[in-house]
Amino acid sequence: MSQSAVSEKCDTNHVSEATLEKRFKLWMAALILAMFAGGGAILYRAIEGLAVTNLSTFVPWGGWVAFYIFFVGLSAGAFLLSTLIFVFGMEQYERVGRFALFTAFICMVVALTFVLLDLGRMDRxxxxxxxxxxxxxxxxxxxxxxxxxxxLLTELWFAMRIDLIKLSKDRSAGLKSKLANIIRFGSEDTSEKSAKKDHSWMKILGIIGIPIAIIGVHGGTGTLFAAVGAQPYWNTPLFPVIFVVSALVSGTALLIAMYVIQRKVRGKSVDLQMIKSLALLMIFFLIIDLGLEFYEFLVAGLTMKPDKMAVLDVMFTSSMSWSFWGVQLFLGAVIPIYIVFSKRFNQSVKALTVAAILVVIGIIGVRFNIxxxxxxxxxxxxxPEGSYFPNWVEWLSSIGVVAMGLFLYSIGAKLLPLETQEGDVEDYE
Amino acid sequence: MATKYDVLINNGLASGSDILKSSKYDTNLGLNMAEDARRLSDGLITEEEFVNKYQESVSKEFNQKLEYQAAVGNDNTGVKWGMVIDLRKCVGCETCTVSCKAENRTPPGVTYNQVFIEEEGTFPNVSRTNIPRPCMHCDRPPCASVCPVRATYKAENGIVVQDSDRCIGCRYCMVACPYGARSFDFGENYDEMLGFEDMQSPEHGMDRGEREDGKSPIGTVRKCNFCFHRLERGEEPACVETCIGDARYFGDLNDPESTVSKLASSSRAFRLKEEYGTEPRVYYLR
Structure with missing residues (x-):
């Protein structure tokens, strides 16, 4: 068992059940409100077609596509982080394992919803x-x-199986127990041997999942862009690689933020050692990402191909360059790197969480700039030169879709045994 | 309004049976054949059925043999369409753009053909070139290779077809086309034009009736199809026919004796963005 797991024993600042329930209800009410607002925008778009967006024949892909690749990236990143635990046996991250798998699943649902919204003929x-x-x-x-x-679902099921069986027998758990009873799919065995079997299944699925996530899902999404000869900025072999690395950046960052926020809201203690180590991992990925992009721009700039230079010109100097300098570089890279390396901030969970959230926002910028x-x-x-910025329909519907993702996540986090029980953290090798 | 015009037209029309009665041939046979000819052109019966039905009575009545002659005289099998545009003849009047819009009844924001103006040099050493751009109907179309549902594909006659009944509107092809030759139909209409929605161009020989919300091609990607419906009638594409300077040539690039083949092999011929390997079927003469 790892040191960090031992260090956390009991809840430090206990919050009463009633406050928790109240917080949860407020949170859900806010999400439902956002879903209604977004749903209205989606309905408007469904009836009136894509004409109500700022998309045009000159800029056919916009905010929804950016959000789609952003969430596919989050999903792949979260999943790859989970393989660190389930395949490579890094049990110091065990606590976020199931959250990582569940987050990866929810992110895919959100990503596919964005694709659906973007289709000219949703019915097809x-x-x-x-x-x-x-x-x-x-x-x-x-x-x-x-x-x-x-x-993802299969692996998550194996990860939760024993807890599901335990829950289904626990009559005091109410709805949670009923749900567990349904989705345990008749599985009964809670023996030591079956737990070993689960772990080896998770390892096998994780091993199959790594190439699927890297080459298939996110590298593939990068290839979707890189294979377009007509867009010189996308058309480089480095592009899919950058996609995968930035997926790792955003996936790790999202898990840090989600883990800390959930623990804090429930008034539970946070494993600082793990957060610090995850934050370092995130910055490590981020620096590789920046390095790859640096060479991407450097080579493009030195070759001086006019069509490539024109794109870089738009990115670096046009009226939308704030997205590159401000969001992608300053918010998404400079500040987080400073926070994680500064002695003043890197001992504080709050500061590290802020860094993680900034990295996630930075990656949204990266996706838009792509x-x-x-x-x-x-x-x-x-x-004629195109111009694009998402209009209110696109923003509001995006907020609605993200709220839907958070809503599903919150319900899942409440009803499913995603949290690893104390003592469950054990060697996966 | 429609009924008023219908009445006017019906009054002006002569009755078929009256006309046929004045001839020495069988009136009923004429009326029946006319009726079936209409069904034949609607695709309800085949030419073979038509011939079998009337062979005997035609040879009796007219002393002529009725033969099955599908597509004789308009045989487009083995044809690979192509276009040549002479840039020295083009004056940049955009007649092609306008006639294309009229022929294909494209809505606002959708244009199959455009004319780009390229000005080079500084005064007084300046030159101006007008480059009309229809769809290039590439032999290796990037749009077709990226389409996830094969809604756009290369037909045997050289035309890059867009199947708007299958297209899901993902617009990947628009991003992938190096010529900007594709547009998305956002469903807008020319409100200032009376009856714009009343009919659509029979693209790919398909009668789509009225233009209605939620019905193809609204919400899908649209592109030039070399006026396929006109080709089938033995006519040239609208842009070729209306070009005031006769700058456009159209024909079979498979036939080495055709005008387009000869022009395309001239030393003046070039194609746009050949470095992309798309092998366009539209040639330009510099």
Missing amino acids: AFNAMAYWNILSVLSWEVRFYLIYILL VVPTQVVQSMYGL
Whole structure:
């Protein structure tokens, strides 16, 4: 058992059940409100079509696509972090293992909802499954996403199995117990031997999942962009790699934030050692990410290909450059790196959580900068320069979809045994 | 309003049976054949059925043999369409753009053809080139290779087809087209134009009826199809036919004797963005 697991024994500042219940209800009410507002915008978009967005023939992909790749990245990142635990046996992160898998699942649901919103003909979404174009990366992605979602759910089920059986026998747990009884799918065995079996299953699924998540899901999403010859900014072999690395950055950051916030809200103590180590991991990924992007820009700049330079020009100097300098670099990289390396801040859970949240916001900037600037530059000389910023319909519906994700997550976190029980943290090797 | 015009037209129309009665041939046979010919053109019966039904009576009545002659005289099998645009002849009047819009009844924001103006040099050494751009109908179309549902594909006759009944509207093809030749139909209409929604162009020979919300092609990606419906009638695409300077040539690039083949192999010929490897079927003469 790791040191950090021992260090945390009991709840330091206990919060009463009633306050917890009140907090949960307030939170859910806020989410439902956001879902209603977003739902209105989605309804408006469904009736009026894509004309109510700021999308145009010149900039056909916008905020929804950026959010889609952002959430696919979060999912892949969270899943890969979970493999550190379940495959590579880094039990110091054990506490976030199931949260990582569940977060990965919810993020995929959110990502696919964004794709659905973005389709010109939402009613034909199923065509994407019915027809297959072997040359189209997008066609492969649709299938990879589904396989990946199934894999996540299976692995999560194995991770929770014994706790589900225990819960289903616990009559005092009410709804939680009933749900556990249904989704244990008749599994009864809680023996030591079956637990070992679960772990080896999780390891196998994790091992299968690594190439699916890296090459299939997120590297694939990067390839979806990189394979487009008409967009010189995307069309580099480094692009899918950057996608995967930035997925690791955002996935790790999100898990830190989610873990800390959940523990704090419930008035439970936070494992500082683990947070510090995760924050270092996050910064490590972030620095690799920055390095890759540095070379991406450097090589593009030194080659001086006019079409590439035009995109960089839009990113670095146009009216939307605040997204690159302000969000992606300053908020998303400079401040978090400073916080994690400064002696003054890196002992504080709060500061590290702020760093993690800033990194997540920074990656949203990264995703927007991937999708939008290259489309502003038109493929043909003579076409009018595009311009794009999401309008209220896109923002409000995005808020609604994210609220839906948080809503599902909160319900799941309340009803499912996602939290690792004390003493459960053990060697996975 | 429609009924008023219907009445006017019906009054002006002569009755078929009256006309046929004045000829020496069988009136009923004429009326029946006309009726079935209409069904044939609607695709309700095949040409073979038509021929079998009337062969005997036609040879008796007219002393002529009725033969099955599908597509004779308009045989487009083995044809690979292509276009050549002479940039020295193009004056940049945009007639092609306008006639394309009229022919294909494209809504606001959707244009299959555009003319780009390129000005080079500084005064007094300046040159101006007008580059009309329809869809290039590439032999290796990037739009078709990225489409997740194969709604856009390369047809045997060289045309890059857009199946708006299958398209899901993901717009990946628009991002992937190096020529900006694709547009998304956001469902807008020309409100200032009376009856704009009343009919649509029969793209790919398909009658789509009225333009209605939620019905294809609204919400899908649209593109030039070399006026396929006109080709099937033996006509040239609208942009070729209306070009005031006769700058556009259209024909079969498979036939080495055709005008387009000869022009495309001239030393003046070039294609746009050849470095992308898309192999466009639209050639330009510099």
